[in-house]
Amino acid sequence: MINLLFSGDFVPPDEANETAGADFSSIRELIEGSDLHITNLESPLTSSGEALIKTGPSIKASPRGVEYLKMTKVGLACLANNHIFDYGEGGLKETIEICEGNGIRVTGIISGDYLNRRSVIIEIKGVRIGFLNYCEHEFSVRERGMTGAYGFDYIDAFNDIRALERMTDRIIVLYHGGNEYYHLPRPDLKRDFHFIADLGADAVIGHHTHVFSGIEIYDGKPLVYSLGNFFFLPFEEEPESWHEGILCRLSIGESVSAELIPVIQCKNGLRVEFPAEERSKEILSEIRFLSEVISDAAELQRRWELYTSTAGTGLANQILYPSRADKLMLRIPWL
Structure with missing residues (x-):
């Protein structure tokens, strides 16, 4: 049995010289019991001070922010999201170099040159698993032939999954999309997840909305619509839901199954921990409610x-x- 751990939006603090104060001890056993931890690295790791001109906040972390990823044993960082290009191609290139220089694979970047990382294949216990990472089309997605986040496209998804099927035993798709602070997928987003599964993906995992959503088992395949935040200090006062996320433990054997595990993040400092038992039960009940609506x-x-x-x-x-x-x-x- 292979156990993959998926976490949501991960943004190290910009000044990453306080890693000694970060506390992941509550989830340490869960992390170490997984064969691979996959997260959404929402911000570039860069020393650049030249932000891209766009609407919305431009976020980044110090290059030393990689230490937070290493503390949580991240082995694969998803970069197809709406902030990874906030500091341009230079910031993105620096991020890739820092991650890969520290043994962290990356996916979700498309480019005509050596920066291309649209997918990755990782062999675990003799099983070849292909990972694809897409995002919805925002400022980070560039024109074809340019470097940027890999925006979702139906024809590309068809070709990508067909190509990976010839080289892998399992395919997992990470999708960065949805409406922020909305706990349900749009009907068209649900359709997209179904489309990806119909093409041959064994599971689809979503993030971006900063809140958790529900899960659907579609044709025997887990579709997790949003994990919420994993490690992301609020910009300002945020609703309680900002601090409540879920981890997804995907177990791969003859079939693929998913377990959703509630966590509390950055509510009491730089800490990710399990909720109190009563709140954990409430979150799982809320996820069941959301899942019923999705179905x-x-x-x-x-x-x-x-x-x-x-x-x-x-x-x-x-x-x-x-x-x-x-x-x-x-x-x-x-x-």
């Missing part, structure tokens, strides 16, 4: 339309997600 196409569509009609008011997630606003959804069952 019901009509209900998922209804909630998406409600979300889009109230987005920006602060009301949407209070209505759509049962653990917020004193579980408003459960108290008003006709919503």
Whole structure:
């Protein structure tokens, strides 16, 4: 049996000289019991001070931030996300060099030259596992022939998976997308996950939204729609959901199965830990609720339309997600 551990958004603090204060001891046994830890490295590791001109924040970490990845035994860093190009091609190149110089493989970058890392194959216990990493199209995705994050495209996904099928025993796709702070996938995102699974991926793991979502078993394949944050200090005061993420332990044998494990991150300093038992049970219950919604196409569509009609008011997630606003959804069952 092969055990893969997937974590969500990972952003080391920009000044990474305080790693002695970081505490991952609560999840140490889980990490060390895994054959490979895969994370989404949300920020470049760079000494550059020249941010790309774009909308939204530009984030980065010091090159010493790699020490945080090493502390959590990250073996594969996913770079296809909306911030990896915040400091341009130079920042991206530096990130790849730092990661690979410290024994951390990378995926999710497309380029016409030696920087190309669109996929990676890692052999574990004699099983060849192919990893593909895509993201939705934002500023980090460049025009074809240029270096940048690997944006999702139906034809590319078809060709990528067909090519990997000839060289691997299993294929895992990491997808960076969704709507921030929304606990459910858009209906079209669910369709994309199904499409990827239909092409031949054995599992699809999502991140980007900064909150956890549900899981769907589609044709026997785990589709995890969002892991939330793994290690990401808030920019400012953030909702409680910012600090609550999930780890996904994917077990690969004759079949592929997934276990979701709640964690609390950066709520009490630079620490990732398990929630108190009662809160852990609540999170798992909330994940089951979200999973039930995801499995019901009509209900998922209804909630998406409600979300889009109230987005920006602060009301949407209070209505759509049962653990917020004193579980408003459960108290008003006709919503």
